[in-house]
Amino acid sequence: MLSRILDSDAFHSFSRQPLVVVAALLAALFVLAALLAPWVAPHNPFDLSTVSLLDAKSPPVWQEGGSWTYPLGTDHQGRDILSAIIYGTRVSLLVALPSTLIAMTIGVTLGLLAGYAGGRVDSALMRLADIQLSFPAILVALLIDGIARVLAPKSLHDELAIWVMILSISLATWVHFARPVRAQTMVERRKDYVQAARLLQIPAMAIVMRHILLNVIEPVLVIATVGFGLAIITEATLSFLGVGMPASQPSLGTLVRTGNDFLFSGFWWMAIFPGTALLMLVMSVNLIGDWLRDVFNPRLR
């Protein structure tokens, strides 16, 4: 089994592209750090007893006045930037992962339905997708977020923020899955193996689940990977705009937002380090996505 994996084209293309290997390692590092944040972070940025205003605005270690206690410096309240990044990554992933999974579930289900059923079901669903697409995802997210913000009592805002984010991002991005899945389903549906199954009077539902789903899943994986990167960016953007994760539960975007206020005061590290972490995280995800695309569809290289 192992030798088969090692001999496969996928593994071969993987090991031949050092950049992809680095990306995979980096992504794994981010995920591990996020999972084990309480153990790997040097400080707990939310434990007020350990945070001291005296340490505020300390620069990174290689600049004058920096120290190894806070390798990437501290923010205006004296919190360790490195620890904040590790905890922030955790929050970012906690939003992005479920959003992507929900969007994928909705999108794949509706895409299969529209593609296999065709006719009215298809045109209704695709009109809905068209309308949704005529709205940039970020606006849809802003809108849902805005509505939720006004509807929910103020005291619950911070607690609900994460759910609102997951909901807005998944509702704004399901179309990315639905359209290609629909297109591919329509291609598969016409193929003779599906006709052969229909001939055996196998119910439509069973044909879709047993035959078609497996044959449309490869592009879905690629979209999911790219979509995951996009979800991280969308979350960060909303948080940066001040409508996402609150300061009490900061994601990487929230950290950049806070840092942005001190940009002109010379405390550049407050915004740049979380932003760079964000960039590296998304870039490694995108690299993996590109690689998956090449593996599944070598023609598109």
Added chain:
Amino acid sequence: MSSIRASADRTLLEVDRLSVEFVTRRGALRAIDEVSFDIRRGEILGMVGESGAGKSLIGSSLIGLMPPGAGIASGTIRFDGREIQGLGGEAMRKVRGRRIGTIFQDPLTSLNPLFTVGRQISETIAVQLEVSHAEADRRAVEWLARVGLPDPGRRFDSYPHEFSGGMRQRVVVALALCAEPDLVIADEPTTALDVSVQAQIIELLRELARERNTALLLITHDMGVIAEITDRVAVLYVGRIVEIGRMADILQRPSHPYTVGLMHSIPRLGAQAARLRQMEGAMPRLSAAPWRHCAFSPRCPATIERCRASPPPLVPAGKTEAACFRAGEVGAAATAGGTREGEAQPAATAAPARSPHLVVDDLTCHFDVSPALIDRMFERGGRSVVRAVDGVSFHIRRGQTFALVGESGCGKSTIARLVTGLLAPTGGQAALDGVSIAPYAGDPTQRAALREVQMVFQDPYSSLDPRWTVGKIIAEPMRARGMDDADGRITKRVVELLEQVGLSAADGRRFPHAFSGGQRQRISIARALAGTPKLLVCDEPTSALDVSVQAQILNLMKDLQRDHHLTMLFISHDLAVVNFVADVVGVMYLGRLCEIAAPTTLFERPLHPYSRMLRDAVPDLSVIGHKRRAVQGDVPSPLAPPPGCRFHTRCPLASERCRAEVPVMHEYAGAWAACHALEEGRIDIPAQRLVGDLPKPMPEAGELPAAPRPASRGWRERVLQAR
């Protein structure tokens, strides 16, 4: 030797020990292995081989347009005295088009869809011949006229999508020839075309080549085309030329066992054969170069020790040159005349039961392809309906094979889908043993009846779910019937079926991608048999296969039909294939049946003018240089089928009545045809019957009870409930 090799002074192209390799991560694969041949000015050289033999690659390597990953490993290409292999971009560009023209297979994709055909030709002329745009335009119109486009001045401004396939291929021919090259490489120029149009394009190529003394390298898998226009032929097998010689010698006195086998595998019109003589196995895939043995030896009936030790060189043998150690002996034993095993009497098949098994009565299927209402309101177009099947009646007796033949778009495949319940008819009905199966209302008797119908599909690559193992695929029909595998019944049956179709039990654990086209078709057949059908519908089951594999599959199907006492509905465009498998043949044209007859009757003495035209369009391998009678015109669009007799637009005998009145089927000397000219005695009807009576091959009016109306219309297909 000198009689075969072109004399040096008139040699235009000389290819010497050319090798082409694909670079892969597992090392280089040699796709062309030391191939040598030459072409004289004005000569037509045919290059035949099965798919994967490397014939297209030779063509593209001559003009430096090989697919990515491929490169010339060694050898020289000398064109008009100058070596052109490995020429750089600009130098090679000057050879392309101007010195060597190219024609590709598919006219539908060869033309740029966003430019008018006139502009594409004119642009090529302006670039290649360095003339002014006005002059180029003028010559482009001339070329359109030369390749036989009606009204060339107006057609200049038409886009490719406004032409039929045949017309587009004419434009492609004009594009390839308009820069007046000395050599034209035609890569399967007729493969994508209907048989009646093929003859037109071949004729056009022959004329234009002769007119300007242009040499032609004709790459094809079709021996018929080879027999029609080539001077010499090279036979390719996994990247090597195994035999080369004058066309008549290759066809009638081949020396290489592969050529001999290939010629035998081709089903022919003429006498009926019980079985085709088949070559076992399939052509191997490419291997790491170079071959250490004769690549054909695993399939060869005459293999000796020496064949496994080294690859044989091309040496003179008989009248040709062949790459075989035993060429002389093999060639002497086999001549094209005695190819068939036991010429069976057509009547020898078991007498079919009198009662019809499948009855198809006035079946109709119309597709509504109208643009949306809003478009119709603002544009000229009204409702448009494709009349795919328009009132077809026939029946099949138990144990018989009924074949439907016709050109693409005649509705034969639609009938296959109607009879299997994959498509709902818009009128008429089909019944199996008295139970209506189309239209399908979903009641239990209908369900049970439809289960007796299974199908073998055309495309071996899409008919098997790539994610399922072969065993699981074959077991699916049994599981769908609720059979359980508690006692290993299914597993046992799967192994049985695999063995019946010539595969092994171990193959059941592999996935479809591990199999060749022919093997997949065997799997497809095993799956159909797993449903224990009474009626097996085969939709062009061999049209995607190479001839040597086709022979295996056709033999297999014939055997299985006999063993399982199957009734078959066999759909094909290939008259020779139909002649081999069918007991009764129906000829279709634009959604209607025009003749039903036994194959011998039909092909020896066709009644309907369209049947005659189809028969005449089939190249005859036994007559060298046989010229097909080219039929004028294209098949009209099924969107606007001609009124009256559908064929009247192309029929030489069309009268006023043909243009107005739809002909009905009558019996004429043991065959049934729908033709006014026959009815009026304008066509001579021979008094003598070739075979016994053909009982009325279609239901009497009112033979079937009224069809049950389906409870609800299937949402799967957009079918218009019209009429």
Added chain:
Amino acid sequence: MVGVFLRRLAQSILVVLIVALIAFCLFQFVGDPVHNMLGQDATPQQQAELRQRLGLDQPTIVQFARFIANFAQGDLGLSYRMGRPVSQLIAERLPATIELSLVSGLFAVVFGIWMGVAAAVAPDSPLSRLYMTISLVGTSLPPFFVGILLIIVFAVTLGWLPSFGRGEVVQIGFWSTGLLTLSGLKALILPSITLGLFQLTLIMRLVRSQMLEVLRSDYIKFARARGLPEPIVNYRHALKNTLVPIITITGLQLGSIIAFSIITETVFQWPGMGLLFIQAVGFADIPIIASYLLLVSMLFVGINLACDLLYHYVDPRLLDRTVAAASR
């Protein structure tokens, strides 16, 4: 063609109506405008009066109809927070956003197509690799972070370009333009790059993959086999076929530029509609939110409509669909 146009128009109107409904629902169910406008201390009588004056006591359908009618006449209501007519606020801010979007859209389309074509025509050249790297970084960079990086480099460190605002503007009628002054142009550079970079990478990737697909097609192979020079094959035959799908996607991208300008305007304190909107979101200033949504969706839908028509113009096959259907 007319049919296509009408169907697209109907679809566009539907989209705008749906957005209008959402906007209207915001008014109806989200927050209480009376409460918002009068503050905590108003008497019930004052509230009832205002309610009547705003027409809030009438049936929902009537209110929706009036909402549409008012909107059509340019009456977008009063901002809760600033107490000024929203139409006035938007008119002040509109030119800033339009100019920013147009400049960055142009930047994205021109460079996107150019780089995409270059990357497809010579996929293994160093330049092509550079473009692909840019595209990878471009798609991975959150748009706001691009702005921050640019500000740090060009405004804070080098001090070459301004980090916020539009610079000097010139008033031409109701339109205030920053395109006519040096400081206005300088102020436009960083925000345009920020806004355009993401779209640029998307367009470039799309152009590249489409172009690669087209370059593999039979008619390109045939064009080469006829000995047409590479530039004619690449830029005449291939590019035109590439354009067809690109036009639609580019339309979508241009539309989202307007939406993404919210982020850029926030980073650069650009006095446009996006900044107005995001501030309104913070204060739940519903009239501004609703008007912005409606306006943006109209712009968006308009651009898509235009692209659709262009698409049909470029591809002759779409003009006579019946023929296409018959030759399937």
